[in-house]
Amino acid sequence: MSADAAITSKGSKIEWSRIIPMVVGVILFFVVYYSPPWPDAVDPMGKHFALSPEGKGALAVFLLAGTWWVFEVVPIGVTSLVIGITQALFMIRPAKAAFKDFMDPSVLFIFASLVIGIVFTKTGLTKRMAYKMLGWIGEKTTTIYLGVFVLIALLTHVMAHTGVAATVYPLLLAIYALYGEGNKPTKFGKGLFIGMAYVCGAGSIITLLGAARGIVALGFFKEMTGKDVSFFDLSYYMAPVGWLMVILLWVFFAIFFRPEKPVIAGLKERVKELSADLGPITRKEIISLIIVLGAITVMSLQVMVPALQKLDKSAIFLVSTVLFFVFNILDINDLEVIPWNIILLFAGAMSIGFCLWETGAAQWLAVNWLSMFKEANWFVFVLSIAFFVMVMTNFIMNVAAIAISLPVALVIAKYLGVSAEVVMFASLVTAGMPFILLVGAAPNAIAYDSKQFTSGEFFMWGIPASIILMIVVGLACAVIWPVLGMSILAPK
Numbered sequence: 001m002s003a004d005a006a007i008t009s010k011g012s013k014i015e016w017s018r019i020i021p022m023v024v025g026v027i028l029f030f031v032v033y034y035s036p037p038w039p040d041a042v043d044p045m046g047k048h049f050a051l052s053p054e055g056k057g058a059l060a061v062f063l064l065a066g067t068w069w070v071f072e073v074v075p076i077g078v079t080s081l082v083i084g085i086t087q088a089l090f091m092i093r094p095a096k097a098a099f100k101d102f103m104d105p106s107v108l109f110i111f112a113s114l115v116i117g118i119v120f121t122k123t124g125l126t127k128r129m130a131y132k133m134l135g136w137i138g139e140k141t142t143t144i145y146l147g148v149f150v151l152i153a154l155l156t157h158v159m160a161h162t163g164v165a166a167t168v169y170p171l172l173l174a175i176y177a178l179y180g181e182g183n184k185p186t187k188f189g190k191g192l193f194i195g196m197a198y199v200c201g202a203g204s205i206i207t208l209l210g211a212a213r214g215i216v217a218l219g220f221f222k223e224m225t226g227k228d229v230s231f232f233d234l235s236y237y238m239a240p241v242g243w244l245m246v247i248l249l250w251v252f253f254a255i256f257f258r259p260e261k262p263v264i265a266g267l268k269e270r271v272k273e274l275s276a277d278l279g280p281i282t283r284k285e286i287i288s289l290i291i292v293l294g295a296i297t298v299m300s301l302q303v304m305v306p307a308l309q310k311l312d313k314s315a316i317f318l319v320s321t322v323l324f325f326v327f328n329i330l331d332i333n334d335l336e337v338i339p340w341n342i343i344l345l346f347a348g349a350m351s352i353g354f355c356l357w358e359t360g361a362a363q364w365l366a367v368n369w370l371s372m373f374k375e376a377n378w379f380v381f382v383l384s385i386a387f388f389v390m391v392m393t394n395f396i397m398n399v400a401a402i403a404i405s406l407p408v409a410l411v412i413a414k415y416l417g418v419s420a421e422v423v424m425f426a427s428l429v430t431a432g433m434p435f436i437l438l439v440g441a442a443p444n445a446i447a448y449d450s451k452q453f454t455s456g457e458f459f460m461w462g463i464p465a466s467i468i469l470m471i472v473v474g475l476a477c478a479v480i481w482p483v484l485g486m487s488i489l490a491p492k
């Protein structure tokens with residue numbers, strides 16, 4: 001009898017595929033946590049960055065959580081709880097700090113986004129929008145991919161990608177319901193929802209409205225270099241890169257996630273019947289639309305209206321949650337429908353991100369990595385920065401990933417004669433597209449709620465998608481941006 005077939009006293013099989021990675025994660029934690037002090041990181045100017053015991057502990061938690069998340073040894077929200085618990089028990093950070101991050105404004109933004117999805121589903125708005133969209137796109141499933149991806153990318157030009165994911169997610173559920181496979185995972189289902197997460201990232205790099213990372217990075221860049229990058233300058237350089245990624249992602253999903261059915265037979269007729277059954281738009285649908293569009297409008301105007309910039313995005317979005325209950329669109333029973341597993345997932349991501357940041361572990365990693373390329377060719381150096389940001393943004397906030405890498409990168413860039421602009425833009429591209437781990441971005445976590453794929457599948461498909469991303473960054477640095485007029489090399 002094989003080990004996999006071993007039977008416990010209760011008659012159930014031992015889940016070696018779950019137990020082995022669970023134990024591996026714990027071993028990695030203890031090996032790193034109790035290892036002797038690690039060497040300092042040294043930047044090109046000779047400055048030393050020591051890795052404190054707390055920083056080493058943060059890396060230990062980082063490895064434990066990453067292993068458990070990828071192999072999903074326990075519910076992903078439970079792994080997030082382990083992140084807070086280990087920080088507190090092993091005195092990596094005080095419990096108050098470790099668990100405070102679980103209620104970070106970004107986590108509450110996710111909560112509000114998921115509530116909007118529930119509202120759209122409950123009122124029937126998602127079905128109405130899905131039927132209208134399918135009436136335009138047609139019955140071919142790969143064309144449905146394209147239509148959905150283009151819609152998502154366009155929406156991320158004018159609203160935050162998390163809000164786009166929350167808005168589009170229930171619409172995709174309605175589309176998938178017409179595929180005729182119930183809730184069963186299929187290639188088409190995986191392509192729709194993983195594709196939603198990836199394209200939310202690709203589209204969000206094109207304007208400053210797509211995510212907060214752009215605004216913060218440009219402010220940080222100006223402070224360090226004295227150079228200003230306008231709203232339109234950013235879009236000018238990012239639009240061809242972002243849309244190239246959208247097209248390549250469509251090709252990627254059309255090939256590797258080719259739907260089992262080339263067409264949804266009779267879809268147009270069925271959509272017409274279902275649309276007719278919905279009847280005229282209801283009062284609750286209208287109120288819901290007004291509330292959501294109002295919140296999105298205020299957040300979009302924040303970039304251009306200084307008076308609105310002081311308002312917190314999470315607070316604005318949470319107003320919509322309160323109003324849904326005020327107008328009786330939701331009731332107490334709807335709170336039980338909220339996927340708390342997803343909220344805990346993102347909460348844990350915030351906690352480990354702040355842990356790596358505050359203990360200095362993330363900066364120690366950045367200096368060690370980028371210093372290896374201080375004698376490299378400019379092209380290799382820029383790609384090394386983009387790669388580091390891409391990896392880190394899968395674990396910590398993309399703004400933090402940029403913040404820890406840019407200072408070191410810009411010092412080395414000056415030494416190598418590389419312009420600061422190409423370093424910053426390359427970093428922003430990869431910061432927007434964490435394709436490997438669910439915790440990398442809110443759209444990833446929202447897509448996971450579809451139950452069409454596992455965290456392991458997301459991880460495995462994220463590797464080739466990330467390779468495509470790095471190829472596009474290389475193409476942008478070598479061809480696209482120089483053609484558009486960006487200076488790649490600067491005087492040493």
